[in-house]
Amino acid sequence: MDTTAITTRKIIKVNKAKKRLVSDFLAIEEPLEISISIPTxxxxxxxxxxxxxxxxxxxxxxxxxxxxxxEGIISVHTAVTQIIPSENKINLFLKNDSQIDLSTLDRNFYTSSSCGVCGKASIDSIKTVCTIDTKKERFKVDSTCIQDLPAKLRVAQEVFESTGGLHAAALFSLEGDLLFLREDVGRHNALDKLIGHALTENLMPLSKHLLLLSGRASFELIQKAAMAGIQFIMAVGAPSSLAVELATEFDITLIGFLTKDKFNIYCGEKRVENLIFE
Known part of the structure; x- marks a missing residue:
């Protein structure tokens, strides 16, 4: 078990009006300040x-x-020359030839579903910075393979089993083999961790991989997946309306409410095979 991700606390557990003092596991939540240094x-x-x-x-x-x-600030991990972590802080040193657009660093060229900007403007803003073209990729995934994935994710979610408090993002092969996963209290952080690992392993673009999210599929998660070239996204929970719009715009297969018995396809049915209409 990753002891950096959990802590313990004495709590009172109540069952049928009877109480007892027990030790409980909690997922750790702490701030991380991300900063960059660029030679001028x-x-x-x-x-x-x-x-x-x-x-x-x-x-x-x-x-x-x-x-x-x-966020579109770097396109390859070699743009970063050094990473210096400290307590709840991390500083990344970038090459002076990284073509960094400082205007993007205020994180306002992307918009979220809660920012009040219309969906069309949000989607257009992502299209301006997403440089991966996956339109030539053609593949299909068996429906039974899809339904097996939540169980595989749950087995691998070590910290979640202890705390029940973490989101997970997992990357699978087209055959349904779990490649790696990351967990975090923030669903967007879990996906960033996953994509960051894939970046360092030179796996980009992730256009022939399957992404499974342990919670709902929000606009921000589809945005991040699109930046990585992911074409097949599954979520245990529901997608938002803007998430579906963005997935449709980027020709991404989006599945929600995935269980071992059923799931909903919101767009991209062409990549799911062995389905029969009732």
Missing amino acids: ATPAVLNKNISITMRTPNNDANLALGFLFT
Whole structure:
């Protein structure tokens, strides 16, 4: 068990009006400040804080790399020359030839479903920074394979089994083999950790992989998956309306309410095979 991700606390457990004192596992939630340093034309170095996120403290380097990638700040992990972590902080040093667009660093070129900007503007903003073209990829996934994936995810979710408090993002092969997963108190952090790991392993684009989310499929998660070239997304929970719009725009197969017996296809049915209409 990853002891950096959990802590224990004495609690009172009540069952049928009877109480007892027990030790309970809790998922750790702490802030992480992500900053970057960029060499400039002068001897000085530009230092800029770009994000503070509440996360489970493990895989911080992957989280920071995934965040920079899904925000369109870097396109390859070699754009980062050094990563220096400290307590609840991480600083990434970028090459001076990384073609960094400083205007994106305020994190306002993306919009979320709660920002008040219309869906069309949100989707168009992502299209301007997503450079991966996956239109040539053609594959199909067997429906029975899809229904087997939640059980595989649950077996691998070690920290969730102890705390019940973490989201997971898992990457599978087209045959349904679990490749790797990441957990975090924030669903977007779990996906950034996953994408950051794939970036360091030179797996981009992830256009022939399956992504499974342990919770709902929000606009932000589809946005991050689209940046990584993911074409097949499944969620145990529901998608939002804007998530479906974005998946449709990027020709992504989006499945929700996935269980061992059933699931809903919101778009991209062409990649699911062995289905029979009632």
